[in-house]
Amino acid sequence: MSENNERGSFMKGAAILTAAGLAARVMGFGYRVILTRIIGAEGMGLYQMAYPIYTVLLVVSRSGIPVALAKLIADKIAAEKNREAYKIFRVARKMSFLVGLVVSIIMALSAKPLINLLSLDPRSYYAVLAISPAIFVVSIMASYRGFFQGLQDMVPTAKSQILEQFIRMFTMIGLVVFLVPYGLDYAAAGASFGAVSGASAGLLILLYIYAKRKENIFSFLQGGHDSVDLSTNNVVKRIVSLGVPITLGALVMPLMSLVDLVFVPNRLQAAGYMVREATALYGMFAAVAMPLVNFPTIITVSLSASLVPSIAEAFTLGKYKLINYRTQTALRLTVLISLPAAVGLFLLAEPLTEIIFAEPGAAVPLRFVAWGVFFIALQQTSTGILNGIGKTSIPARNLMIGAVFNGIINYTLTAIPGIGIRGAALGTTIGFAIAAFLNLYFVKKETSFVINSKTMILKPLFSVLLMGGFVKIFYNLLKNLMTINNLSYAYQISTFTTVAAAALFYFVVLLLLREIKYQDLSVIPIFGVRLANLLKKLGFLNG
Template identity: 80%
Template sequence: MSENTKKGSFIKGAAILTAAGLAARVMGFGYRVILTRIIGAEGMGLYQMAYPIYTVLLVVSRSGIPVALAKLIADKIAADKKKEAYKIFKVARKMSFVIGLLISIVMALSAKPLISLLSLDPRSYYAVLAISPAIFVVSIMASYRGFFQGLQDMVPTAKSQIFEQFIRMFTMIGLVILLVPYGLDFAAAGASFGAVSGAIGGLIILLIIYSKRKEKIFTFLETGDDSVELSSKSIVQKIVSLGVPITLGALVMPLMSLVDLVFVPNRLQDAGFMIREATELYGMFSAVAMPLVNFPTIITVSLSASLVPAIAEAYTLGREKLIQYRTQTALRLTVLISLPAAAGLFLLAEPLTEIIFAEPGAAVPLRFVSWGVFFIALQQTSTGILNGIGKTSIPAKNLMVGAVFNAVINYTLTAIPSFGIRGAALGTSTGFAIAAFLNLYYVRKESGFRIDAKAMIIKPFTSVFLMGIFVKIFYNYLFVFLEKNSVDFAYSITTFVTVAAAALFYFVILLLFKEIKYNDLAMLPMFGKKLADSLVKIGVLKKDN
């Protein structure tokens, strides 16, 4: 494989996962919009109460296996130990089966005690119970995804993500419509069960792909070193040694959500809200504001997943320049994508929450948590870099520090009437900001990476500042022009046209600043290379060396 091919391979993998993740997020957005309009913020609050419990136990069940597996397999293949790579996968698959089954049973049996212990709305019991089988299925699915990602093949993961979300969407909407006449608690349970059916669908796709490619995989493995020196026990120890720090790091985010789940409704009640009002406000924050914040980060999640095996390979082969290139590219793209997304959510918080979710009240927490997009994205990408060079414990520690700040701010401010739900939003943004900056410090320390201030700070922030001015002017003028016919029509059209126009304006500014590279566009699915070549022809863009 040529050096240029190697440099672009992780971006291509990230592009594949991004395209799949974007499709999955669009479907996820779709069902959240529909569900919110059917059961409102209160019903979504009940639905969301099951998720922090589920995600905490899911992370424990998976034990960092996908990331550890991707790294170990990439290391072995780089060292031409392909048979050992396959044995690692088989051991990890058995671990996933046993651990996932046990944790699913534990969650189902402890649903009521957990709800009581966490002082949650008792109506969330059925939602917690309905989602518990998903842990078993997702754990097995994760081992297959880790295997393919270790081979730097992101297509199986991408296909399974899309199919998983497709099945999930139709199950959730169908069950909610069927069960809502019986009460919000049963409707929320129907929504939760979508995670189970979706996971089954995603696993089936992976099994089909694995079955079809089995012969090709075995042929590939035959070309490596015949010796298999690793025992099953040593493989388990390696997975645990890598997986436990990754698990601790991965646990922090669901624990932050769990902290929000425990603190927000209870501290809102301390601020003077009734339990139904507190559940509704929690729903606005967790089911409306946070999905809008998390939507743009699908690209950085994909970058992070692709970075681990890509940087692990370069690190194993001792290619420092390749590590530097991949680190620089990933962080630069993270800044260029997440910064305008954060600014857009801040500036258009009210129209976005009202038009999409019919919950304009959610604009209040969204404005305060919108800048979290930037920090969450930086934290995710820098975590992928550190995991790739084997420093898996560092992101875990840094995210834990951020989580402590989040908990303190959340607990303190949410109970103050003048802050209320804003306190939870501020806590989340601050927690991720601290974790991101600590990660960047260690990326620099461990890899020797140096931040290019001009490319990663001055030009992106200037571009976003200009975009923000454009958004304010363009939105106001377009709304005044369109409201003569219909205010509702003007409100909706103005918002979406402004988003599209702002994206185009930002893209042009980046081109003028020479911040868009040929490879950045060429790796985009479907139209990327054609667009890049067209811009080269008219002299706007230059091909990378």
């Protein structure tokens, strides 16, 4: 495979996952908007209380296995040890089944004690109970996703993501509408059960794809000339040695959410809020502000997933120049995408929260946590790079350090009446900033990666400053113009028109600064190649 094809394969994988992730996020955004309008911030607060418990236990059951699996299979395929790659998958699948089943049962049986221990709203019990079976299903699904990603085939994962979210969305909305007359606690439980139905659908399509391709998979993986020297115990040890640090790192993020869940409502009550007010404020932060912050990071999540097998392959083959290229490309795209997203959320916090969620009060925490988009994105991409070269313990440790700072800031500031929910948002932003910068230090140390300050700092900052000024001027002019003319939905139209115009303005600025590359556009599904060729013909791209 030529270097250009290798580069294209890496970017193509990321583009496929990004397209699927974007579709899934749009659907996820859609059901959150609908649910918030049906059950309000208080109901979303109850629904959201189940998730930190669920995600902590879910990480324990499955997070390390698919990433370790993708890396190990990519290593073996690169070394032409196809049979060993297949054995690794079979062992990992059994591990996922057993661990997922045990953890799912533990969550169901310990729902009430956990709620009491964490001093949560007792009404969240049914939501915690309803979501517990999803752990078992997601764990098995993760092993199949890791298998296909190890083969650097991102299509099965993409298909399962879309179907999972589609079924989840309809289940959640249907159950919430049916159960809301019986109380918010039952409605929140119905919303939580969507994770079970969605994961079941995602697993079924993966099993279907696997069965359909089984003959080709077997002929490829068993067609090598290598003998299987790996014992099951050795495979388990290797998966555990790689997977445990990854799990610990992945565990930090839901633990940060769990810290927020424990600290925020209680510390808000210490600041003078009643229980229902504290639950509603927590819902604004966790169920409105954070989904808006996490939405743009779908691209960096996809980059991270694609980076692990691609960098692992290059590392196994000793292609350090290719590692440097992939690192440079991933971090450059991370900065170019996440920085304007952070600025946009900061400047348009109030109209976005009001129009999308009908919760304008959520603009308060959103303005503080908006900058977390940039740091979360950097942390995710740099984690993928470090996991790809086998340094799985480094990002876990760095994220833990960030989580400690998040907890201290959260606990201290949220109880101050004049700060309140802003303290939780500020703690999240600073926690991820610390983790991101520590990761970047180790990426530079371990890969000899050299940061191009002109490409990765100066030009993006200049472009974002111009875009920020454009947003302020354009939004105010358009809103005033539409209001004067008494046009319907002036507020909504001016907001979303500004978002689209700002994105176009930023893209044009980057083109003029020669920061958009041919490869960046050509991997975009459907129209990417045509757009890249057109811009190259017009002289905006060098190729």
